[in-house]
Amino acid sequence: MFSKSCEYGIKATLFIAQKSQWGERVSLKEIAAAIDSPIAFTAKILQVLAKASIVNSTKGLHGGYEIEKECLPKISLKQIVQAIDGNRIFDGCALGLKICNAKEPCPMHSQFVIIRNKLSETLASSNLLNVAMNLNLGLTVLKR
Amino acid sequence: MFSKSCEYGIKATLFIAQKSQWGERVSLKEIAAAIDSPIAFTAKILQVLAKASIVNSTKGLHGGYEIEKECLPKISLKQIVQAIDGNRIFDGCALGLKICNAKEPCPMHSQFVIIRNKLSETLASSNLLNVAMNLNLGLTVLKR
DNA sequence: GTAAAATCGGATAAAAAGGTCTTTATATCT
DNA sequence: AGATATAAAGACCTTTTTATCCGATTTTAC
Numbered sequence: 496m497f498s499k500s501c502e503y504g505i506k507a508t509l510f511i512a513q514k515s516q517w518g519e520r521v522s523l524k525e526i527a528a529a530i531d532s533p534i535a536f537t538a539k540i541l542q543v544l545a546k547a548s549i550v551n552s553t554k555g556l557h558g559g560y561e562i563e564k565e566c567l568p569k570i571s572l573k574q575i576v577q578a579i580d581g582n583r584i585f586d587g588c589a590l591g592l593k594i595c596n597a598k599e600p601c602p603m604h605s606q607f608v609i610i611r612n613k614l615s616e617t618l619a620s621s622n623l624l625n626v627a628m629n630l631n632l633g634l635t636v637l638k639r
Numbered sequence: 640m641f642s643k644s645c646e647y648g649i650k651a652t653l654f655i656a657q658k659s660q661w662g663e664r665v666s667l668k669e670i671a672a673a674i675d676s677p678i679a680f681t682a683k684i685l686q687v688l689a690k691a692s693i694v695n696s697t698k699g700l701h702g703g704y705e706i707e708k709e710c711l712p713k714i715s716l717k718q719i720v721q722a723i724d725g726n727r728i729f730d731g732c733a734l735g736l737k738i739c740n741a742k743e744p745c746p747m748h749s750q751f752v753i754i755r756n757k758l759s760e761t762l763a764s765s766n767l768l769n770v771a772m773n774l775n776l777g778l779t780v781l782k783r
Numbered sequence: 784g785t786a787a788a789a790t791c792g793g794a795t796a797a798a799a800a801g802g803t804c805t806t807t808a809t810a811t812c813t
Numbered sequence: 814a815g816a817t818a819t820a821a822a823g824a825c826c827t828t829t830t831t832a833t834c835c836g837a838t839t840t841t842a843c
Contacts, residue, residue, distance in 0.1 A: 496640065496728065499832065502735040509746055522788065535834050542790070554789045555841025572747070584640065591646040594783045602653055602770045602779040603716070606761045613757060617750045626746045635746040639738045643800060666820065680801050686822065699809025702820045 501579045504540045506530040506637050508575050511550055511560050512567055512623040513630045520559040531638045540579065547578035567627065573618035585615050645723045648684045650674040650781050652719050655694055655704050656711055656767040657774045664703040675782045684723065691722035711771065717762035729759050 497505070510529045514521045523541065527534040541560060545552040549570060550560050562570070576584065588595035589607040597604070629635045641649070654673045658665045667685065671678040685704060689696040693714060694704050706714070720728065732739035733751045741748070773779045 496731075496733055499735065502733075505747075506734055524788090533833055536832065538789075539791095539833090545789090552789060553841085554787095554839070556787045557842065558788045558840080560789090587640075589640055589646075590650055590781075591643065592780075592783055599783060600779050602773060602781070603649075603765075604779070606765070610754065610758050610761060614754050617754060621747075621750070629746060635744050635748070636736075637734075637746070639736055639743060668820090677801055679803075682821075683801090683823095689821090696821060697809085698807070698819090698821045700817095700819045701810060702808085704821090 496584070497576065498580050500536075500540050501576055503530065503532045503537055504544060504579045505572060505575050506532070507537060507541060508544060508549060508562075508570075508623065509626055509630065510637055512562055512570075512627040515562040515564060515567065516624075516627055516631070518561075518564065520553065520557070520561040522559040526560065529637060543579060544575070547574070549575060549578060562623065567624040568622045570623045571619050572621045572623075572626070573615065576618060585611055640728070641720065642724050644680075644684050645720055647674065647676045647681055648688060648723045649716060649719050650676070651681060651685060652688060652693060652706075652714075652767065653770055653774060654781055656706055656714075656771040659706040659708060659711065660768075660771055660775070662708065664697065664701070664705040666703040670704065673781060687723055688719070691718070693719060693722060706767065711768040712766045714767045715763050716765045716770070717759065720762060729755055 507526050507530055510526055511521055521529075523534060523538055526532075526541070527537045530537075541550065541552065544550045545560075550562055552558070552560050576582075588601050589603050590601045592601050595601045595604055626635075630637065651670050651674055654670055655665055665673075667678060667682055670676075670685070671681045674681075685694065685696065688694045689704075694706055696702070696704050720726075732745050733747050734745045736745045739745045739748055770779075774781065
């Protein structure tokens with residue numbers, strides 16, 4: 496479904512969001528440990544997320560990553576997916592056709608429009624605050 | 640969503656299904672041309688589909704691939720996907736967790752169960768006869 | 784100035800995608 | 814029956830993409 500980069504990106508953002516609720520800033524090392532990801536690879540993904548202004552990064556001693564508390568309810572998982580994987584998953588043809596639309600559809604087009612719209616809505620309607628709250632309550636996990 | 644192998648596999652099977660309606664047997668070359676796929680790679684995928692008894696292959700002069708007419712309504716696209724990509728797409732965690740279920744869910748588990756079930760149902764309820772008929776009518780295409 | 788932390792450019796490894804060549808099977812034509 | 818042309822099967826190789834790692838640089842608090 497998603498690339499590995501995107502999986503790590505989502506998990507990393509969620510961990511940062513969780514800590515940012517309490518105004519805590521987290522380092523790369525902490526993130527990688529929390530989501531069980533390769534540290535250097537995670538760094539690269541975080542750069543992308545920082546450039547997309549989904550997370551804020553601070554260099555130097557006591558630096559790290561954070562998200563402004565007020566932004567948490569405004570950032571959706573869809574934004575993360577788009578920043579890392581683009582939106583091929585939302586608008587690309589399931590059978591890989593270059594041109595595939597209602598006028599010239601692939602054999603699965605009409606069915607997949609429904610599924611992709613559902614996916615898009617699901618991701619667009621989730622926000623970091625909600626998801627982070629479930630993490631806090633221990634109802635969901637980022638590892639294992 | 641699907642691997643390239645799977646995309647080609649679905650398109651190849653649909654093309655074979657279309658021709659098999661009229662009792663025609665098609666060669667690798669014809670298939671690759673019809674679905675615009677690399678010929679040698681397509682051969683490999685067809686081997687997998689033949690081993691999974693989704694298509695019948697015949698060697699030698701006038702050989703090629705076909706599907707018994709009576710089987711067309713009994714074969715679903717889900718079977719093709721499972722034969723090539725396995726069923727990670729149907730039961731794997733969207734965030735890549737090894738363990739992810741209702742008891743120990745990832746933050747997106749409950750939402751993704753719905754999407755994956757929808758995908759599974761859609762693919763399971765489609766059959767080669769129906770899809771091939773739309774191809775015949777020119778309502779859908781395998782190329783472009 | 785030093786240590787901690789992110790950034791940046793590139794190097795390496797692994798997996799997916801695609802290609803080549805040889806072998807095997809099978810109809811058809813002497 | 815044997816030779817031949819055709820077509821899939823199988824083993825192996827190359828390219829491309831994705832994933833991962835490393836080292837040098839920059840930034841900042843103390």
